[in-house]
Amino acid sequence: MAVEIVYRSSRDPEQLFMDKAQADRHDKMLELAENLGEVLQRAVPQLGEQLAEEISIYMARNREVFAKAFKSNPEALAELDASGAA
Amino acid sequence: MAVEIVYRSSRDPEQLFMDKAQADRHDKMLELAENLGEVLQRAVPQLGEQLAEEISIYMARNREVFAKAFKSNPEALAELDASGAA
Numbered sequence: 001m002a003v004e005i006v007y008r009s010s011r012d013p014e015q016l017f018m019d020k021a022q023a024d025r026h027d028k029m030l031e032l033a034e035n036l037g038e039v040l041q042r043a044v045p046q047l048g049e050q051l052a053e054e055i056s057i058y059m060a061r062n063r064e065v066f067a068k069a070f071k072s073n074p075e076a077l078a079e080l081d082a083s084g085a086a
Numbered sequence: 087m088a089v090e091i092v093y094r095s096s097r098d099p100e101q102l103f104m105d106k107a108q109a110d111r112h113d114k115m116l117e118l119a120e121n122l123g124e125v126l127q128r129a130v131p132q133l134g135e136q137l138a139e140e141i142s143i144y145m146a147r148n149r150e151v152f153a154k155a156f157k158s159n160p161e162a163l164a165e166l167d168a169s170g171a172a
Contacts, residue, residue, distance in 0.1 A: 031160050032155065032156070032160040034160075035155065035160040035161070035163045036155070036160075036163065038163075039163045039166050040141055040144070040145075042166075043140075043141070043144045043166075044137060044140045044141050044144060046137065046140075047137055047141065051130065051132060051133055051137070054129075054130045054132075055126055055129070055130050055133065055141065058126070058129045058130060059126075059156070063156045064156075066152070066156045067153060067156035067157045069118065069121065069122070070118070070145070070149045070150075070152045070153035070156055071153040071157070074117050074118040074120075074121040074122075075121070077121045077122065077124075077125045080125050080128075080129075
């Protein structure tokens with residue numbers, strides 16, 4: 001038995017990580033998703049909280065692809081087809 | 087009376103522009119929105135076509151802000167508050 005360090009994002013306390021960098025990435029993903037969720041719900045109120053959250057987490061998990069798409073290259077979104085990453 | 091040139095995106099034939107650059111921007115916005123709509127509907131099927139389209143057009147109209155948010159700066163989305171751009 002030993003005491004060990006685990007890491008978590010305060011935005012999602014149930015999810016523990018052994019690796020601080022992973023916890024950081026998770027926290028950053030959730031931060032982006034929260035911001036997206038608020039903005040999208042305000043823009044399209046019929047969306048509702050749950051759908052806004054699902055879409056936002058999906059996009060935040062795939063942020064690099066969406067960054068490319070919004071910057072200049074909508075075709076970058078095709079990368080999401082094959083991987084089925086969600 | 088005179089014949090004049092007007093421009094339009096084939097994605098939205100009803101919207102005519104006197105200025106080619108404006109028509110180009112409109113076409114690019116719609117291209118991005120179409121791609122986003124497909125990807126989001128596939129990722130979250132409960133979203134439905136109409137909501138997917140509304141969200142996608144909103145994001146495509148504000149693409150610079152979303153590009154910043156996805157690249158590295160979620161706080162960039164705060165820019166959307168004041169303007170109410172939709």
